Amino acid sequence: MHYEENMRVLNMSEILPLIRKEYLISLAKEGKREDERALDEYRPLDIRVNVVDKAEGSALVSLGGTMVFAGIKVDVGEPYPDTPEDGVMITGAELIPMAAPDFEAGPPGEEAVEVARVVDRGIRESKALDTKALCVRENELVRLVFVDLHVMDYDGNLIDACGVAAMSALATCQMPVLDENDKPTEERLPLPVHDLAVPCTFVKLGDSLLLDPSLDEEKALDSRITVATDQEHHVCAMQKSNIGGFSLEEVMHAVRVSTARGEEIRGLMKEAMK
Amino acid sequence: MERVDGRRFDELRPIKIEAGVLKRADGSCYIEWGKNKIYAAVYGPKKVLPRHLEKDDRAILRCRYNMAPFSVEERKRPGPDRRAVEIGKVMQGALEPAILMHYYPKSMIEISVEVVQANAGTRCAGITAVSVALADAGIPMRDLVPSCAAGKVDGQVILDLAKEEDNSGEADMPVAIIPRLNQITLLQMDGKLTEQEVEQAITLAMQGCQQVYQLQIDALRRKYAGAEYE
Numbered sequence: 024m025h026y027e028e029n030m031r032v033l034n035m036s037e038i039l040p041l042i043r044k045e046y047l048i049s050l051a052k053e054g055k056r057e058d059e060r061a062l063d064e065y066r067p068l069d070i071r072v073n074v075v076d077k078a079e080g081s082a083l084v085s086l087g088g089t090m091v092f093a094g095i096k097v098d099v100g101e102p103y104p105d106t107p108e109d110g111v112m113i114t115g116a117e118l119i120p121m122a123a124p125d126f127e128a129g130p131p132g133e134e135a136v137e138v139a140r141v142v143d144r145g146i147r148e149s150k151a152l153d154t155k156a157l158c159v160r161e162n163e164l165v166r167l168v169f170v171d172l173h174v175m176d177y178d179g180n181l182i183d184a185c186g187v188a189a190m191s192a193l194a195t196c197q198m199p200v201l202d203e204n205d206k207p208t209e210e211r212l213p214l215p216v217h218d219l220a221v222p223c224t225f226v227k228l229g230d231s232l233l234l235d236p237s238l239d240e241e242k243a244l245d246s247r248i249t250v251a252t253d254q255e256h257h258v259c260a261m262q263k264s265n266i267g268g269f270s271l272e273e274v275m276h277a278v279r280v281s282t283a284r285g286e287e288i289r290g291l292m293k294e295a296m297k
Numbered sequence: 298m299e300r301v302d303g304r305r306f307d308e309l310r311p312i313k314i315e316a317g318v319l320k321r322a323d324g325s326c327y328i329e330w331g332k333n334k335i336y337a338a339v340y341g342p343k344k345v346l347p348r349h350l351e352k353d354d355r356a357i358l359r360c361r362y363n364m365a366p367f368s369v370e371e372r373k374r375p376g377p378d379r380r381a382v383e384i385g386k387v388m389q390g391a392l393e394p395a396i397l398m399h400y401y402p403k404s405m406i407e408i409s410v411e412v413v414q415a416n417a418g419t420r421c422a423g424i425t426a427v428s429v430a431l432a433d434a435g436i437p438m439r440d441l442v443p444s445c446a447a448g449k450v451d452g453q454v455i456l457d458l459a460k461e462e463d464n465s466g467e468a469d470m471p472v473a474i475i476p477r478l479n480q481i482t483l484l485q486m487d488g489k490l491t492e493q494e495v496e497q498a499i500t501l502a503m504q505g506c507q508q509v510y511q512l513q514i515d516a517l518r519r520k521y522a523g524a525e526y527e
Contacts, residue, residue, distance in 0.1 A: 104371070136382045148487045246390065248484065258495050261470070261486035264386070266393045268480030271499055278492050 044228070044243035051231035058237060063280045065235045068288065070187060070295035072195040080196025080214065082295075084188040087237060088178030093188035094171050097198040097214070099205060102158070102165040110157020110165040114143035116172040116185060123177040134181075139172065141262045142186045142222065145251030146170075148259040149220035152193060156215035164205060166198065168214070179238040182249050186222035191292050194219060220259055221288045222251040223281035232273060234280060248274065250281035254289065258282075298453050301462060302331075306455040307501060309445065309508055310418075314426070314516035316433045324434025326516070328426040331459055332416035337426035339434040342404035356401035360389040361409040362423060368415045384420050391424050391444065391473040391483035397437040406436065417460040421446050421471050424483060429513050433520070441513045444473035444483055445505035447498040449490060454497045456505045468494075472502035476510050 047057065054062055066087030075081040080095035102109060116139035118126045131139070146152060157166035170193065172185045196214040199207035226236040226244035233240055236247070246267030251260040258278055263269060269277075298306060310331030319325035322338035329335075345351040362384040366373050377385070388410070396406070408430070410423040421444040428442040448458040448469040455462070463469055468488025474481055481499070490498060 131379075133382055133386045136379050137386055140379065140383050144487050148489065150489075253489070257489040257491060258486065259489050261484055261495075262387075263390065263481065263484035265390050267390075268394050268475060268478065268482040269484065270480065271496070271503070274481060274484065274499060275492070275496055278495055282492065 040242065043239065047240060047243050048229035048231070051228050051233060056233065057239065062231060063234045063284065065284065065288070066237070068187065068291055070191050070292055072191050072296055078192075079198050080192040082188045082191040082195070084184050084191070086180060086184040086187070086235065088176060089180060089184045090174075090176040091181070091184045091188045092173040092175060093185070093192040094173065095192050095196045095214075096169045096171070097196070098167045098169065099159060099164055099201070100167045102162065106154075107162040108158045109154035110168060112143070112147065112152055112154065112168045112170060114139045114146075114170040114172070114189065116142070116174065116181075118174050118177070118181075121176075122174045126177065137262075137264065138181050138185055141182050141249055141251075141260065142172065142189050143170070144260040144262075145186055145220045145222045146190060146193065149218045149251070149253040149257075151190065151216055151218035151220050151253070153215035153217055159201065159205065168193070168196075177238070179236050179241040180224055182224045183222050183235060186220070186251065187288060187292065190219055190221065191295060194292070195296050218254050219289045219292055220251050220253050221285040221292075222249050222260070223277075223284050223288075224249040225277050225280070227267060227269065227273070232277060232280075234284065248277050250277050252282050252285040256282050256286070298451065298455075300455065302459055306453060307504065309457045309505055310459060312509065312512050314429060314512050316429050316516050316520040322430070322434075324430040324432070324436070326426040326430040326433060328422050328429075330418060330422040330425075332414060333412070333419055333422045334414035335419060335422050335426055336411045336413065337423060337430040338409050339406065339427070339430045339436065341406040341434075342401040342436070343407070345403065345405040350405070351403050354402050355398040356396075356404045356406050358389050358393050358396065358398070359405060359407050360385040360392070360427075361407075362388060362412075362420070363410065364412040364415060364419070368412050384423075387483055387485065388420065388424055388427065392427060392431070392442055394480065394482050395428070395438045395440055395442045395475050396431065397439065400437055406431075417458055417463040418446050418471070420444070420483075421473070424473050425509055425513060429516055432517055440475050440477040441510060442473050442475055442482065443506040443509035443513055444471065445502055445509050446471040447502035447505065449488060449494060449498065454494055454501055456501050468498070470498050470502060472499060472506060474503055474506045476507065
């Protein structure tokens with residue numbers, strides 16, 4: 024009896040996602056989604072900056088039910104030998120156990136590493152952060168900018184939530200001015216940020232591309248694509264992820280939608296930073 | 298436009314592929330792509346370890362990308378770093394759609410790529426080599442997966458950036474395709490490109506992949522086509 028019940032649970036746990044997936048695909052085919060959004064529509068995006076006093080820059084971003092803190096700490100240290108005149112940006116993401124039942128404690132896994140690296144790439148390649156201006160003394164001392172992403176609640180689309188949080192925190196970051204002994208003083212100076220890079224992520228379900236996937240859509244996905252754009256509407260980073268493939272037309276569709284939506288999100292970021 | 302090594306804008310570096318170069322692996326491949334030297338090995342299908350990763354209806358694919366400490370200018374600390382973890386993940390995403398995973402439920406296919414000499418484009422060369430190694434291991438696939446990058450240097454969209462070009466370049470975009478399905482299964486990009494340049498670069502990279510595809514087939518022919526007639 025117990026055994027049978029267990030079996031049924033086991034089977035359902037495998038079959039249900041398939042049924043869900045078929046359902047989401049059939050909806051998407053008609054241009055619909057479970058939460059009644061259009062295929063290229065974002066969930067409500069809420070951005071708040073300067074939410075942590077101890078951090079030199081911070082942001083709290085809610086995207087649907089996904090909630091992410093970004094915190095910036097600025098330190099000084101040696102530059103990388105191949106870029107002696109550039110400050111250093113280091114991005115990390117933690118998918119802490121609080122955020123989802125299947126997130127485990129311990130060093131960052133593949134997913135966390137990918138989130139951090141894709142977010143980092145978008146910001147870095149947009150040249151939003153002027154790393155040259157973060158040089159204190161060439162070859163010797165530069166500013167180290169640590170961007171830490173703390174995922175509190177995972178309801179799909181971590182990359183975009185983290186990307187917006189990181190960019191908003193950087194753009195509002197006030198770093199300490201250094202004294203003659205390179206020690207931080209009470210005086211503050213804004214980080215040299217000259218652009219706002221925004222990532223937009225889509226999942227492919229059947230033959231449809233869905234912007235800003237919810238948790239359910241993300242669980243059903245075959246593959247995912249992220250396109251980051253800058254203020255001038257250049258594409259500055261892309262990443263196809265997970266199993267599955269895209270046609271050239273699908274990629275270009277993602278690029279066009281990202282450019283348009285990226286601009287809207289940039290507007291929200293500017294609003295939040297006022 | 299003059300390129301550092303005198304290539305045309307749509308010309309690949311010299312590529313040499315050899316299938317079945319390692320004795321213990323179930324399938325293997327060695328690739329020289331310009332100055333890149335890379336080995337790929339395939340083990341399996343075999344028992345899944347750790348067990349909780351097992352899937353009832355198909356195999357799982359595990360990918361390891363690693364660079365030897367001596368493969369780059371400055372010694373690299375041994376073992377996979379964050380970059381390598383990410384490359385392992387996107388390699389899996391590039392290759393798995395081509396493999397008939399449901400032929401081997403409850404089993405695991407292990408892939409490893411070791412870069413012994415690096416000179417830009419190691420992930421593309423790695424994917425190209427793994428795909429040949431998978432064929433060498435006799436694993437059923439929908440097609441081979443050729444890979445190749447395009448990028449932008451001095452305002453021009455060009456194929457297969459060499460190290461010097463990548464360093465000074467404005468953008469780099471590695472691509473892998475499944476030719477028979479006309480699907481892009483690897484796509485990454487960093488740098489700055491307009492929408493039009495993105496399209497140009499993907500198209501150019503896909504053409505490069507078609508050339509790499511022929512080289513993969515040639516390598517497998519050299520190893521196997523003669524055998525059954527002898």
